Amino acid sequence: MTLLAVLSPFALAIVAPWLQRRLDRAAGWLLAALPAVLFIGFLNFALRHPAESHVFSWPWIPSLQIQLSFLLDGLSLLFALMITGIGALVLIYSGGYLAGHPHLGRFYVYLLMFMGSMLGVVLSNNVLSLFVFWELTSFSSYLLIGFYHDRQASRAAALQALLVTGAGGLALLAGVILLAFAGGSWELSELLARGDLVRGHPLLHATLVLILLGAFTKSAQFPFHFWLPAAMEAPAPVSTYLHSATMVKAGVYLLARLHPILGAAPRWQLYVGGCGALTMLVGAGLALLQVDIKRQLAYTTVSVLGALTFLLGLGGETAVTGAILYVLVHSLYKGALFLVGGNVDHAVDSRDVTRLRGLRRAMPITFVAALLAGLSMAGLPPFVGFISKELIYEALHAHDLSLLLAAVAVAANGCMFVVALLIGVRIFVGPPAATPREPHEAPPSMWLGPLALASLGLIFGLVPGLIEGRLIAPAVAAVGQLPATPAPHLALWHGFTPMLLLSAVTIAAGLLVFLGWDFLRARLNRLAPLGRLGPARWYEWVLQGVLGFAHLQTRILQSGSLPVYIATLIVVIILLVGGTLLEQVQIVRLANWNDIRFHELCIILTMMMAILTLVTTNSRLTAIAALGVVGYCVSLIFVLFGAPDLAITQFCIETLSVVLFVLVLYKLPRFQVFSRWPTRLAEAAIAVAFGLVVIGLMTLGMESDLGSPISEFYAANSYLQAHGRNIVNVILVDFRGVDTMGEITVLAIGALGVLALLKLRLDRDRPGKESS
Amino acid sequence: MQAVLILTVGILYAAGIYMMMRRSIVKLIIGLGLLGHAANLLIFTAGGLRRGAPAFIDPDQSAAALAQIADPIPQALILTAIVIGFGVQAFSIVLIRRVYQVNGNDDLKHMRSTDELGSNP
Numbered sequence: 064m065t066l067l068a069v070l071s072p073f074a075l076a077i078v079a080p081w082l083q084r085r086l087d088r089a090a091g092w093l094l095a096a097l098p099a100v101l102f103i104g105f106l107n108f109a110l111r112h113p114a115e116s117h118v119f120s121w122p123w124i125p126s127l128q129i130q131l132s133f134l135l136d137g138l139s140l141l142f143a144l145m146i147t148g149i150g151a152l153v154l155i156y157s158g159g160y161l162a163g164h165p166h167l168g169r170f171y172v173y174l175l176m177f178m179g180s181m182l183g184v185v186l187s188n189n190v191l192s193l194f195v196f197w198e199l200t201s202f203s204s205y206l207l208i209g210f211y212h213d214r215q216a217s218r219a220a221a222l223q224a225l226l227v228t229g230a231g232g233l234a235l236l237a238g239v240i241l242l243a244f245a246g247g248s249w250e251l252s253e254l255l256a257r258g259d260l261v262r263g264h265p266l267l268h269a270t271l272v273l274i275l276l277g278a279f280t281k282s283a284q285f286p287f288h289f290w291l292p293a294a295m296e297a298p299a300p301v302s303t304y305l306h307s308a309t310m311v312k313a314g315v316y317l318l319a320r321l322h323p324i325l326g327a328a329p330r331w332q333l334y335v336g337g338c339g340a341l342t343m344l345v346g347a348g349l350a351l352l353q354v355d356i357k358r359q360l361a362y363t364t365v366s367v368l369g370a371l372t373f374l375l376g377l378g379g380e381t382a383v384t385g386a387i388l389y390v391l392v393h394s395l396y397k398g399a400l401f402l403v404g405g406n407v408d409h410a411v412d413s414r415d416v417t418r419l420r421g422l423r424r425a426m427p428i429t430f431v432a433a434l435l436a437g438l439s440m441a442g443l444p445p446f447v448g449f450i451s452k453e454l455i456y457e458a459l460h461a462h463d464l465s466l467l468l469a470a471v472a473v474a475a476n477g478c479m480f481v482v483a484l485l486i487g488v489r490i491f492v493g494p495p496a497a498t499p500r501e502p503h504e505a506p507p508s509m510w511l512g513p514l515a516l517a518s519l520g521l522i523f524g525l526v527p528g529l530i531e532g533r534l535i536a537p538a539v540a541a542v543g544q545l546p547a548t549p550a551p552h553l554a555l556w557h558g559f560t561p562m563l564l565l566s567a568v569t570i571a572a573g574l575l576v577f578l579g580w581d582f583l584r585a586r587l588n589r590l591a592p593l594g595r596l597g598p599a600r601w602y603e604w605v606l607q608g609v610l611g612f613a614h615l616q617t618r619i620l621q622s623g624s625l626p627v628y629i630a631t632l633i634v635v636i637i638l639l640v641g642g643t644l645l646e647q648v649q650i651v652r653l654a655n656w657n658d659i660r661f662h663e664l665c666i667i668l669t670m671m672m673a674i675l676t677l678v679t680t681n682s683r684l685t686a687i688a689a690l691g692v693v694g695y696c697v698s699l700i701f702v703l704f705g706a707p708d709l710a711i712t713q714f715c716i717e718t719l720s721v722v723l724f725v726l727v728l729y730k731l732p733r734f735q736v737f738s739r740w741p742t743r744l745a746e747a748a749i750a751v752a753f754g755l756v757v758i759g760l761m762t763l764g765m766e767s768d769l770g771s772p773i774s775e776f777y778a779a780n781s782y783l784q785a786h787g788r789n790i791v792n793v794i795l796v797d798f799r800g801v802d803t804m805g806e807i808t809v810l811a812i813g814a815l816g817v818l819a820l821l822k823l824r825l826d827r828d829r830p831g832k833e834s835s
Numbered sequence: 836m837q838a839v840l841i842l843t844v845g846i847l848y849a850a851g852i853y854m855m856m857r858r859s860i861v862k863l864i865i866g867l868g869l870l871g872h873a874a875n876l877l878i879f880t881a882g883g884l885r886r887g888a889p890a891f892i893d894p895d896q897s898a899a900a901l902a903q904i905a906d907p908i909p910q911a912l913i914l915t916a917i918v919i920g921f922g923v924q925a926f927s928i929v930l931i932r933r934v935y936q937v938n939g940n941d942d943l944k945h946m947r948s949t950d951e952l953g954s955n956p
Binding site: 625626629630633658659660663664667670671674677678683686687690693694697700701703704705706707708709712713716719720723724727728738746747749750751753754755757758761762764765773774777778781782788789790791794795799802803806809810813814816817820821823 | 836837839840841842843844845846847848849850852853854855856857858861862863865868869872873875876877879880881884885886887888889890891892893894904905906907908910911913914915917918919920921922923924925926928929930931932933
């Protein structure tokens, strides 16, 4: 079932564009049927097998003992339910939000691809398949952020998200491989039982840091948080689905999943808790400075991801329960608010919180959804957001941590409260303000999603028992590896506790800031130039550095100058071969210096003089004639040493070459001296060195005679089988006749090329060009 | 004689490489031609030298006679190389002519990319 669940969205993605063309508006509803069915399937499984963990595996690469296996336990079920449930609503929503967009079919493809990949991430039991699906979510996120690909900002944001999460993904790959080696298994289910083995491994610290890098980039932790607000260039359904509800929580999922293994590692609390607390505060603070609905929501998402990371870093049963509940709660209210933001943007073509007012009358249903979600986000009773916030304070209290951390949590929650009221309440009440477009209520496909998600926030708040035993407790058990402990009782009222006091402080502070927000923002905006020194700028610097280095090394390596390329090649050969030759230095006896006839010496000397002329002459014609002389001398050597066929061929070819050279190049001017003398000297030195290497190599080679059994075969059979006395001829036209045929073909193609080049008249094809 | 030929091959290689590093494209092709001669002579010399004993075989001779004649295999290889080398040379000669018509000179520095072709006077 799990394999089918992971693969079916990919399969549906293939036919999605076709369905979209055939069904148009109904396509979103139909496509949503698949995640809805999967949702029911997972829910059924969760109700029937609470707090059990099941592994399903198929052979993948048997030779490496790698299996494609999936793990279904409380944690993965909770995420799978969110992915399929919110996925169904988002697919329906997209049909309305992007109605009439020419690339809606493509959008469905990306979204379904993402859904399958994300299910793969949370269900994978094999760490390698987890990594593959992890990268696939980064990739589909890239496609979705850049969906409006005609906008420069979208493309830049998409690339930024891909580079940041992709770099983290590579770190994660290294991390999980180390983890698998330390634990001796690729399966999470087995690794979970071998935590001691991993924690005792000498490379534990490296493993931890690499895995955390992957999780932190994906979950937008400081200082990698900047890609998430930039990703708000994506259409609203994408921001809802990927960048608040599911994908950005993949990092949190990974931390939770590996908590039983790495949670007790020495520096876990410092890194995870510290980074989480910092992100929580930075995200919440920056959210207050934004005026765009989506950017405000994005920064609060960063803050929430920080809080989740912080809670997992803290560890302990209450903190883990708080984190798990917060994952669900946040997905419900933030998903709803992002969809509300999309509705507002769709209706009035503006997302500016300072300008929007009184949308209540025109958009009543959207307002109800916004109000419900906003109050849950603000952490007010009787919403589930309140329970979750209380749990966070309780976790802090249980850990007896300093007042500083409590202050950080209160400040972050206070900012959250302000943003919740701004978006959930302020833009809808009061007298209507002028907007670029006249506001109107969204179609059913677009209010169904936000209303359903927001209502769940209220229902779970009123009846926490609905989720406590069946969803939250099994997930906590999976994270905490606490088989039999009862989860803390989720309830709205715990009596008068320190947590209630902190809640009251949060709400009071939040209300104060909310009322003075316009004033406060104007003051704080004076600090905006400081933002230019933030991590987003570091990203630019790194990117510019990489590009600059690429330019530099390309300029050096790819100079575009043929002489430089040849010189590089030759120098490398001289160093490698010459160096090896020097190692084997031995006195090589140059055989038979006496065995030289006078006429042979004359030929060689003629050749030397021709070469000298060739190298030094300034006349093109002299050079060509000298090359001819060299060729004829070579041909004479062939005659003298028993190769008449070669001599004849060489003689004919040399004559042809000289004629061709003279015919074609006669009109060209004399050689010009292009390069200066130091260059020529250096190049001459390289050439001479290469000549010496060849001489050394040949001298060494002459020492060994390997014999030639093939020659013997030809000599024995050339007359008997081929009836030819000239062995060379027989080889060419008989034994290796097909090779000769290929050679003739090559020559024919060459001749055709020559003909084409001679006939080609560029001037006629390019009328704008002056003919010279 | 072998030693002299080895020296000759070395000089041919040196001259060929030097010519190939010139910026004139005509010299580049002349260098290629020299390199071809050098390679052919290298194979020829390495195959063993036998004065005036072509690789002919009498109908009544057996394989034992191979010791007295030149090795046919290097010759067959070189024959192919000579012909193909000519094909390359002929093609490049015509190419130079075309380059000269378009570019007005034969400096390789003006031929770094196809975009620049024709943009130089």
